[in-house]
Amino acid sequence: MQKNTLLLFDIDGTLMTSGGAGEHALKVGFREEFGIEDDLRNVEIAGRTDSGIARQMLAYHNIEVNPETLERFYQGYLRNLIRELPNRTGTLLPGVETLLNELYARSHVALGLLTGNLERGARLKLTHYGVAHFFPFGAFADDHHDRNALGEFAQQRATALHGVRFDPARTTIIGDTPHDVSCARAIGARVLAVATGAFSADALEKCNPDAVLENLSDLGSALNALNESSAV
Numbered sequence: 001m002q003k004n005t006l007l008l009f010d011i012d013g014t015l016m017t018s019g020g021a022g023e024h025a026l027k028v029g030f031r032e033e034f035g036i037e038d039d040l041r042n043v044e045i046a047g048r049t050d051s052g053i054a055r056q057m058l059a060y061h062n063i064e065v066n067p068e069t070l071e072r073f074y075q076g077y078l079r080n081l082i083r084e085l086p087n088r089t090g091t092l093l094p095g096v097e098t099l100l101n102e103l104y105a106r107s108h109v110a111l112g113l114l115t116g117n118l119e120r121g122a123r124l125k126l127t128h129y130g131v132a133h134f135f136p137f138g139a140f141a142d143d144h145h146d147r148n149a150l151g152e153f154a155q156q157r158a159t160a161l162h163g164v165r166f167d168p169a170r171t172t173i174i175g176d177t178p179h180d181v182s183c184a185r186a187i188g189a190r191v192l193a194v195a196t197g198a199f200s201a202d203a204l205e206k207c208n209p210d211a212v213l214e215n216l217s218d219l220g221s222a223l224n225a226l227n228e229s230s231a232v
Contacts, residue, residue, distance in 0.1 A: 001107040006166040007226065008114035008154050008189075009135070011122055011177035013197025015096050016129050019088030021081060022121070026053065029076025036061055048179065049116035049141035049150075050077065078120055085128045092129050093196045095216035100134045102219060103228070110162050113138025114154045116147055116172055137161050147179050151187035157188065172210075172226055182206040192225045 009015055012022065023040060030038050043056050054073040058065045068177050103109050115122050119140040126132035139153035139158075150175070159165050168188035174182055176197030181204070184191040191209035194216060195201040206211050211225035224230045 003110045003162045003164060004170055005106075005109045005228075006112065006155075006171040007103060007109060008112050008138070008151075008171070008173045010122050010173070010177075010180055011115045011125060012118055013176035014093070014180075014194055015131065016092050016114060016125065017090050018085060019090035021084035021088040021090060022125075024084050024088075025077050026057075029080045030057060030076075030124065032080075033072045033076035034061070034063060049145050049147050050074070050121060051141040051146070052120045052146035053114070054085060057067075057147055074118060074120075078118070078124070081121055081124055082157070085124060092131065093194075093215060095219065095222060097131065098219055099216050099222050100131060102223070103226075104134050106228070108164070109228070111135055112154055112158055113140070114150055114175075114180075115139070116141050116179075118142055132139035139183065147183045148186040149183070151183055151189065155187060157218055174226075177205075178204065178207045184209075190227075212223055220221050 007176055027038060027040060030036060030037060033051055038057060042060055043053055045053060054070055055065050063069055103111060113122060115137045115138060117140060119142050122140060128137060137157040139150035143150055143153040155166065171189040172192055173184035173189050174192045176194050181191045181193060193204040193209040193212045195204055196215050201212050201214055213221060213225055216222045218227065
């Protein structure tokens with residue numbers, strides 16, 4: 001069967017929590033590379049891209065934002081992420097593995113990522129928690145620092161991999177922040193918002209997603225929110 005449904009997942013706060021590994025890696029990597037302590041208090045993290053966070057931190061400390069400083073930032077972060085992931089009590093969020101297994105088995109569904117992570121960071125996290133094989137493609141912070149620009153990259157890669165252009169009406173972004181909602185709307189896609197990150201269900205409702213769930217633990221509710229319940 002030809003694929004006709006595109007589901008694009010955010011990572012942090014949607015699929016998993018890394019137990020603080022990511023934020024620790026940002027702080028330590030920044031200190032190692034630039035000799036500056038930053039507690040991230042002046043940085044918006046949730047829903048932002050790693051490349052956007054890098055720009056925020058560099059600019060705040062009056063460090064020129066250029067390819068060299070960005071690469072130093074990324075290398076410091078990734079080096080420490082590798083160290084930290086095994087030392088943290090992170091986990092896949094409720095229902096995630098069951099839902100991914102169910103969707104992966106459906107021949108008409110294409111699974112991908114739409115995440116603010118750098119691709120190397122995304123793969124480290126997904127591999128550590130055993131779900132990398134579900135996601136053969138995605139859009140990442142390497143592609144653009146503005147999350148609203150990432151949808152087009154994901155669409156292009158989905159088409160290249162599967163040989164079909166996915167209708168935005170049959171494309172859903174699954175995420176845990178208002179930024180995921182605006183990112184989906186930028187390409188005319190549907191949105192399933194999950195309150196497993198920093199934002200409550202009430203806060204997410206105010207952004208007018210197509211569906212809101214407290215979490216993905218109820219398979220039937222999750223499939224219904226993704227318009228997949230008829231295939232159960």
